Amino acid sequence: MKHTAAAGSPTLKKVLGPLHLWALAVGLVISGEYFGWNYGWQVAGPVGFLVATLLITVLYVTFIFSFTELTTAIPHAGGPFAYSYRAFGPLGGFVAGYATLVEFLFAPPAIAAALGSYGHFLYPGLPVLGTALACYVVFISINLLGIKESARFSLLVTLLAVAELVLYMGLVAPHFRVRSFLAHPVPLGAAGVFAALPFAIWFYLAIEGVAMVAEEVENPRKTIPKGYIYGLGTLVLLALGVMVLTGGITDWRRLSGIDYPLPEALGIVLGRQSRWTQFFASIGLFGLVASFHGTIIGYSRQIFALARSGYLPGVLARVNPRFRTPHWALVAGGGVGAAALLTGTTAQVIILSVLGAVVMYAMSLLSLFALRRKEPRLERPFTAPFYPYFPVVALVLTMVSLGAIIYYNWLLSLIFFGGLGLMLGVYLLLGRHRQPLAEDALLAPVEAL
Template sequence: MPPTPLAAPGLKKTLTALHLWGLAVGLVISGEYFGWNYGWAAAGPVGFLVATLLVTVFYVTFVFSFTELTTAIPQAGGPFAYAHRALGPVGGLVAGYATLVEFLLAPPAIAFALGSYAHFLYPGLPVLGTALGCYVIFTLINLLGIKESATFSLVVTVLAVAELLLFMGLLAPHFKTENFLAYPVPVSAPGVLAALPFAIWFYLAIEGVALVAEEVAEPRRTIPRGYGYGLLTLVGLALGVMVLSGGATPDWRRLSHLDYPLPEALALVLGPGSRWTKFFASIGLFGLVASFHGTIIGYSRQVFALARAGYLPGFLARLNGRQTPHWALLAGAAVGAGALLTGTTDQVIILAVLGALVMYIVSLLSLFALRRREPELPRPFAVPAYPYVPLVALALAVVCLGALVYFNLKLSGIFLAGLLLALTAYRTLSPHILSEKGGVGK
């Protein structure tokens, strides 16, 4: 059995509630810029609205539940640390694998969208080359240290939120209910279920705040505030962007397969020559930059935590002079660059959502297990209305995962094959890891 996630080395505690709000919103906000519109292709605007409301209920109940875990066990491993403590090494491995899939595969989708936006603005820029360049630039920024990285994320996130508020303000006067209901797609259970992954994209990765919990000053007070204000911000932005885009544009179908739906929506409403269209397109990268940068922070901390616990090669847990896991950053960038060369945006989104849903389910099971096994564990934030709130979250997570697997059997098979490979490697290598570490750390 590998060491617990509590083993040295440790990370510097510098983050405030404002930093966490910036990370929570920044991790997710690219979901308001692109990706969600694929849900219109699956279910139409009305069916996708139903899917989005269901997913919003899920994330509200999940974040309440997850905050209890994050404040009780504020470690860099996040879901891996909770599952390891509650369910043992295999549970920790499943949670760690699922979190890695989510945080390693979300950035390539965002990077590809960054490349698409840049190409939209400057047709001479290649999409793939720009996406790969983003990995180089933002990996270098993250090597500066967590406080510097989080401050950068906060600044870019504030600009992204302001940009989305401007976008909604420009579209609101043009909203017409008949536009939202035009070209109707019958609302059906299969359509709503098929659209769920793209509704999840609105909120995907907010749980990444847990991956920097070890670097938070006063985590028991700071984390609930960061999560709460972050989720409230994202719910308003997600519903506002989606409803106004569908109601202001004359033909929502023209947005349903693009990686840059927001500038295209403004072009359809105000005209491609409008100064607002050009202005928004020119600054339309802030949200994508915020999420891309935040997910790099997230995957580097997850790789670091897994390596520190012995599940990944130990050199990935080394820190540079700025207390940054530099090898973890570089390894994650290499995986992301490889994904850019092999997948399409919608497929990468689905794989990332698969990882997230498995991680959500394991985390919720860990919450129930810890409540039963460690009733005396200090819980500075206790989920309200326990056990009903986490039960609602668990039920909705299972429904979302079942729908995702049903409509994406091939990608689900790839995800499962990776998990089985990880479990096999763990079973094969764990005695060797244990002998190298010299026992189980505490």
């Protein structure tokens, strides 16, 4: 038995251009500049967290340049799942697919919780959990309307979010003091830096989700590299600017454990009733909305691809005949996210998402090396620069990050790998690994997409 899409069934629609991909790349990630990273201050302080952030920035620069080779050579909605399946077969595809699914299923509830917190900051009568759950309903509905409509919405809110962060940096820069950044130091050492790595990863987490709309991109050979490279450059500048400036305007300990550090920081330096503080908190929702919307696109395409390939129930691979969107995948992922929201543990949900990401990064980089060896003639419209050095640096930093996350979060790691083992056992017992995909299922030649 071979798992293929039903003949004549609706397929995904190819409508995305370079600007859409830039917006999706930045939009997927930009909420990481608004919240989440500040939890890293609790374990490393601003200086140690800056070191962690610089290490992770190097990781993402080298990883994205390497990952783009895979995305353009195999433009498939499954993204990392497809690369690992091609390189290592069904079991490799399963591990990468599981890791990617965890990343994209658990990032949205963390962002939704922050949306609820921002709303509560503005209007104390709004319940955090109720607002977060309502966000799922609204944005799943928007995604059901179609990828082009979703991409236009993503472009609008991403442009607003980038402009807002630039405005924020302009407002707080005059209040930055080096002595505040260096005050109350946490001893600089490997332990603090390693413990802070998951929160530094949150600055860039999910940029690789661009790979999951590869089947909906016009001319992916040229468009995907532009989207990744311009998107990453934008995010590096925003992440470093926001983190450094925020750390030097007040006692950083006041901002290290909340889900709305930026409006709180403005409230401290300008006054909580300042029109700028209120304005920023109001439009601050755009950055969170951009990422929430983008990660919903990401998880739905991953569920769709895994279901289409026989890893998940086939109903999740159905495409709405009118809007050409994977409607059941959108709804199912929303159910998982809503359940995660009910736990009320933002930091732990972030760590689970990051754990899925770094396992997926490792599988993708190993796939890059394997495919270079196994398929030297595979058409590669974009090749990783400075090969093999860039992917080696990315893989080493990925494994260091993975080790640090496991060491400092052993219970969450046990849950993650326990889930992987359980689902892998079911997969093997059902004999799905002996039912390979059709030979051309992962070839995805660009001309055919």
